[in-house]
Amino acid sequence: MQSNANRKLNMQKLLAPAALVILYVFFSIFGKNFFGYEGFKQILQSSYYIGFMAFGVTFVIITGGIDLSIGTVMMCSAIIGGTAFTNWGWPVPLALVLVLISGLFFGLCNGLMIAKAKLPPFIATLGTMMVSQGFGSIISNVRTMHYSPTYVGDWFRPVFYISGNFPVGAIWLLGAFAIAAFVLNKTRLGRYNFAIGSNEEAARLSGVKTDRWKIAIYAICGLFAGFAGIFFGAAYTTITPGKGNGEELNAIAAVVIGGTSMSGGSGSMVGTLIGVLIMSTLKKGLSSVGLQAHWQTFFTGFVVIGAVLLDNARNRAANKVKIAAPAVKK
Amino acid sequence: MGEVLLQMRGIQKYFPGVHALDDCHFELKSGEVHALVGENGAGKSTMMKVLTGVYQMDAGEILLDGKPVQIHDTRDAQALGISIIHQELNLMKDLTVAENIFIGREPMNGILLNKRKQNEMAAELLSSLSIDISPTTIVGTLTVARQQMVEIAKALSYDNTRILIMDEPSAALTESEIEELFRFIRDLKARGVGIVYISHRMGELKEISDRITVMRDGQYIGTVNTAEVTMDEIIRMMVGRVIYEQPKEKSNVPPDAPIVLEARHLLSKDVKDVSFVLHKGEILGFAGLMGAGRTETARLVSGADKRLGGEILVNGKEVNIQTPADAVKAGIGYLSEDRKRYGLCLPLSVADNTVMATLHHFLKGSVVNDKKIREVSHTYREQINIKTPSVDTKVVSLSGGNQQKVVLAKWLVRDCDILIFDEPTRGIDVGAKSEIYKLMNRLVAEGKSIIMISSELPELLRMSDRIIVMCEGVKTGEMDISEATQEKIMALAAPRI
Numbered sequence: 001m002q003s004n005a006n007r008k009l010n011m012q013k014l015l016a017p018a019a020l021v022i023l024y025v026f027f028s029i030f031g032k033n034f035f036g037y038e039g040f041k042q043i044l045q046s047s048y049y050i051g052f053m054a055f056g057v058t059f060v061i062i063t064g065g066i067d068l069s070i071g072t073v074m075m076c077s078a079i080i081g082g083t084a085f086t087n088w089g090w091p092v093p094l095a096l097v098l099v100l101i102s103g104l105f106f107g108l109c110n111g112l113m114i115a116k117a118k119l120p121p122f123i124a125t126l127g128t129m130m131v132s133q134g135f136g137s138i139i140s141n142v143r144t145m146h147y148s149p150t151y152v153g154d155w156f157r158p159v160f161y162i163s164g165n166f167p168v169g170a171i172w173l174l175g176a177f178a179i180a181a182f183v184l185n186k187t188r189l190g191r192y193n194f195a196i197g198s199n200e201e202a203a204r205l206s207g208v209k210t211d212r213w214k215i216a217i218y219a220i221c222g223l224f225a226g227f228a229g230i231f232f233g234a235a236y237t238t239i240t241p242g243k244g245n246g247e248e249l250n251a252i253a254a255v256v257i258g259g260t261s262m263s264g265g266s267g268s269m270v271g272t273l274i275g276v277l278i279m280s281t282l283k284k285g286l287s288s289v290g291l292q293a294h295w296q297t298f299f300t301g302f303v304v305i306g307a308v309l310l311d312n313a314r315n316r317a318a319n320k321v322k323i324a325a326p327a328v329k330k
Numbered sequence: 331m332g333e334v335l336l337q338m339r340g341i342q343k344y345f346p347g348v349h350a351l352d353d354c355h356f357e358l359k360s361g362e363v364h365a366l367v368g369e370n371g372a373g374k375s376t377m378m379k380v381l382t383g384v385y386q387m388d389a390g391e392i393l394l395d396g397k398p399v400q401i402h403d404t405r406d407a408q409a410l411g412i413s414i415i416h417q418e419l420n421l422m423k424d425l426t427v428a429e430n431i432f433i434g435r436e437p438m439n440g441i442l443l444n445k446r447k448q449n450e451m452a453a454e455l456l457s458s459l460s461i462d463i464s465p466t467t468i469v470g471t472l473t474v475a476r477q478q479m480v481e482i483a484k485a486l487s488y489d490n491t492r493i494l495i496m497d498e499p500s501a502a503l504t505e506s507e508i509e510e511l512f513r514f515i516r517d518l519k520a521r522g523v524g525i526v527y528i529s530h531r532m533g534e535l536k537e538i539s540d541r542i543t544v545m546r547d548g549q550y551i552g553t554v555n556t557a558e559v560t561m562d563e564i565i566r567m568m569v570g571r572v573i574y575e576q577p578k579e580k581s582n583v584p585p586d587a588p589i590v591l592e593a594r595h596l597l598s599k600d601v602k603d604v605s606f607v608l609h610k611g612e613i614l615g616f617a618g619l620m621g622a623g624r625t626e627t628a629r630l631v632s633g634a635d636k637r638l639g640g641e642i643l644v645n646g647k648e649v650n651i652q653t654p655a656d657a658v659k660a661g662i663g664y665l666s667e668d669r670k671r672y673g674l675c676l677p678l679s680v681a682d683n684t685v686m687a688t689l690h691h692f693l694k695g696s697v698v699n700d701k702k703i704r705e706v707s708h709t710y711r712e713q714i715n716i717k718t719p720s721v722d723t724k725v726v727s728l729s730g731g732n733q734q735k736v737v738l739a740k741w742l743v744r745d746c747d748i749l750i751f752d753e754p755t756r757g758i759d760v761g762a763k764s765e766i767y768k769l770m771n772r773l774v775a776e777g778k779s780i781i782m783i784s785s786e787l788p789e790l791l792r793m794s795d796r797i798i799v800m801c802e803g804v805k806t807g808e809m810d811i812s813e814a815t816q817e818k819i820m821a822l823a824a825p826r827i
Contacts, residue, residue: 186697188689194687198675203670205634206687206740207658265677 015310016259016274023281031288039284041167042247047280048075048169048231051273053251055180056107056224058272059217061230061255062184062197064264065114065121067218069106069128070225075244076136077102078229082145082239085152092152100226104133107222111215118179129248144240147233162232169231176227181269183220193217197264211240253300254279257307279301332360334396334760335524336381336493341390343376343548347513348729350376351387358493358524363515365535365556366618368545368568369786374528374536377545378495383407413485414495415670419477422486423470430469430640431484436488460517474655475507479514486523500534512538531826532561545570577791580812582774583612590645590779591662591748593631597639600626602803605639608748608781611774615794616783617819624783624801625667630749631656632664633780644748659688660748663741665734667753667783673737676726680718681707683725683736687744710739712770721822738769749773750781755789767793787816799823 015049028035053070060067084090090098106128113124147156161169184190192213195203204210232238258275262265279300286296336358343351351373360365366374379385381392385403391398394410401407421430429436430447437447452465461479469477478499485491496515500508515525515538527539535542536556544551544567549568591608601623608614616624629635631642633654642651649660657664666672676682681700684707685692692699692706707721716735718728725736734754741749751770755763770793774780784790790797797814799807799822807822 133535188693188696188698191507191682191698194678195675195682199671201672202675203686205632205654205664205666207655207744208686208689209653209655265675 006207008052010152016271016278018255020278020281023278023285024155027285027288029317031285034288039288043277043280043284044170044173045162045169045235046283047276048173048235049228050251050254050279051173051245051276052224052231052274054254054276055176055269056221057251058180058255058260058267058269059184059193060121060221061252061260061262062193062213062215062264062267064197066125066252067110067221068122068125069110069132070221070251071244071246072129072133072136073103073106073222073225074228074232074247075239075241076106076132077226078239079136079140079145079241081229082147082233083140086145092156096230100223103226103229104219104223107225108215108218110222111218115138115211115214122283133242133245138308140241142241143162144238146238150236157234160230169234172231177269177273184262187214189216194265197266213237214255246317250279253304256304259307259311261311332522335360335394337393338377338381339391339393340507341380342388343378343385344388350548351380352549356555360492360522361519362541363519363525363527363539365529365539365542365565366545367529367535372545373548374545375497378414378497378526378528381407381687382412383496384696386497387447408488411490411492412495413488413491415478415481415485415497415499417422417498417501418444421469421477421481424467424468427463427480428465430480431455431487432577450784455483458515459483459486473507473664475503475510478511483515491523493524493526495528495746498529500529508534520670532564535564536561541616561794570582577788578672578794578811581795581810583609583795587611591634592643593640594643595640596627596630596631598626598635598805601630604805605807606798606808608779610650611663611777611781612777612780612795613770613774613793615790615797616800617797618800618823620785624800625752626803627800628664628752628781628783631657632662632750634664658744658746659667660749661746662750663744663746664750664754665737665741665754667756669733669737674725674733677724679722679724680711680716680736682742684710684721684739687740706743707739710742714739714742715765729762730767731758734758734766748779748781750783752783753785754782755786788817792817801825
């Protein structure tokens with residue numbers, strides 16, 4: 001009975017990858033210039049910064065929290081770094097380190113507000129979202145920052161974005177994925193991450209210093225947003241303060257499509273990676289059949305809702321297992 | 331007594347891992363007070379929840395006036411004239427008596443409330459029940475007993491109410507208030523209402539009930555006419571021979587056993603200057619009524635709540651317990667009365683929960699050593715007999731008794747020497763109960779020390795070496811097991827008025 005039900009559950013876990021394959025095949029058949037290396041490369045390229053944000057926020061969402069600030073923190077960090085090498089004369093590599101530190105700092109602030117001051121994550125990160133957006137404009141004097149070769153040197157793009165015709169960013173993305181998945185599945189932080197998400201009070205009463213771990217998790221999320229800032233710069237080359245707003249929702253959507261539950265306690269990095277790729281495939285695919293950006297948003301909305309409906313169905317199925325198969329015989 | 335109103339026959343109800351109701355019967359006549367008794371977890375409330383549509387039965391039938399009826403939700407029950415008065419009253423304290431009675435079906439004048447009519451209707455209802463309360467009184471200003479009458483009046487204001495279920499109606503009342511309640515119940519009887527009366531107080535049953543149905547461990551034991559039985563016979567039916575052996579005769583702790591835990595003048599909002607000591611190898615029972623401050627005391631000792639004053643000494647040395655992490659470090663493990671909320675991460679596996687307090691011992695560098703975790707979990711699964719298909723099974727799918735054992739395993743892996751069991755057998759079926767008892771005895775034999783909080787006196791008398799009684803946040807007594815009796819404990823636990 002139980003093994004049967006388990007198999008059914010596993011089938012449902014396969015739905016996200018299956019959806020990705022189906023989408024890819026569908027657009028390969030019906031899309032113009034979709035199938036092939038060029039199209040594949042473009043899908044990867046539009047996954048970079050969303051991917052970094054999504055990996056980071058996956059940790060947070062598994063705790064049962066949310067981080068609305070990642071989009072603007074990404075932008076703000078990139079602006080701070082840009083200001084450093086444009087206005088302050090910092091060497092670019094050092095400025096990139098500053099980008100990461102900025103992201104980490106905002107994440108740390110989120111963590112402190114949520115774990116120590118007990119602010120609801122929604123409120124704390126909403127505040128940080130506005131603060132970081134404003135700060136980006138303030139520090140740059142509302143000037144656009146350039147991550148083009150004249151400003152960051154010829155080496156920047158080949159290292160972070162594309163070298164020849166090879167999408168280098170994909171290596172970074174997969175590397176980040178591997179690290180995030182390792183941390184989530186194999187380290188103490190990852191284990192506590194799930195424990196906090198499924199029952200924070202029980203974890204605390206077991207002696208887990210939940211506050212500290214939560215701060216660490218939000219800081220990691222901020223650090224990932226910082227990384228996303230670098231790749232955002234690499235992808236767009238010009239960054240206007242105020243950009244980035246709304247990107248957090250794309251990242252969160254990718255996480256949700258990947259099957260991570262918004263109520264916390266369950267989720268996976270693989271799911272998030274697939275969620276990101278589904279979003280990118282949809283983006284490239286819809287434009288390959290001649291539908292513009294607003295159509296992408298339109299359809300992505302349906303995908304998000306569909307994914308959550310599926311998630312609910314999966315939970316209901318799991319609950320049925322619970323009742324149908326008592327583990328104990330008297 | 332009139333004709334048969336209600337019959338429940340062959341009721342079956344399953345919960346995960348628990349057969350909650352096994353072929354249960356109940357019958358109610360009009361104008362009858364039918365008491366439903368049994369120990370905690372006997373299935374009384376489950377039975378009543380089936381009747382009021384909160385739970386769906388898995389098999390069996392319910393007949394009203396001899397005709398089978400389907401009760402799918404609480405609204406169905408109400409439409410059939412079945413009302414329940416819960417132990418915790420469901421009144422809106424800031425509204426008036428009349429507003430509470432007619433909430434959701436207020437008399438209207440077009441789109442406006444007709445307050446005057448509402449008050450008139452309430453006044454009429456209250457006087458017909460000889461309740462001397464003004465309809466415009468704010469409910470929160472009434473005593474609990476009078477609030478209860480308002481609640482009953484509300485139930486009876488539904489014209490068709492013929493079956494009234496009262497869940498421990500006397501629990502919060504004083505002697506004289508109980509007298510008032512009984513007068514009122516006799517009135518209702520005369521009006522032909524059938525009353526299901528759930529209570530733990532034996533003396534009361536003799537006075538108010540016509541018949542008594544006894545349940546035990548989810549099974550129907552029997553129905554008797556109150557006039558024809560003694561209370562001893564009822565108690566015997568309730569407890570059976572299964573769980574409660576003889577109370578412990580004398581303490582198993584040698585007089586020179588060292589003190590492992592000492593609490594001095596613990597103070598918080600709900601705990602008033604409580605001091606006690608715990609010896610090595612001792613089971614120290616904490617008795618008291620709900621809200622006596624026992625759990626709150628345990629939460630102070632285990633660092634779950636911040637204390638306002640007092641000291642805690644472990645093995646003679648003062649330890650500064652501010653957080654649960656501090657308590658765990660000092661070797662104090664707390665098994666909460668509400669294990670689902672405070673003890674377990676239900677969606678995680680048995681293994682993950684087993685090492686929740688000790689994950690730092692299972693690291694290779696910074697990597698979690700899952701192989702070792704599974705090995706250790708497996709060892710404890712064997713050792714304390716956790717019945718689970720595997721250690722990878724999610725805890726949510728285990729029965730209550732086995733969930734309790736997983737919490738215990740968590741503290742045993744941590745090697746806690748002081749274990750606080752808060753209502754360790756609540757919601758656990760008989761077999762698992764005696765297994766938990768055996769485990770506790772084994773643990774103290776191995777040199778651990780246990781604080782046991784329980785609301786079941788026989789359980790305390792059977793397990794404890796010494797008993798502390800609390801009432802309203804104050805320690806009211808302490809006795810060696812050799813001199814402890816139910817009567818003595820109850821006298822100390824009952825609030826003085």
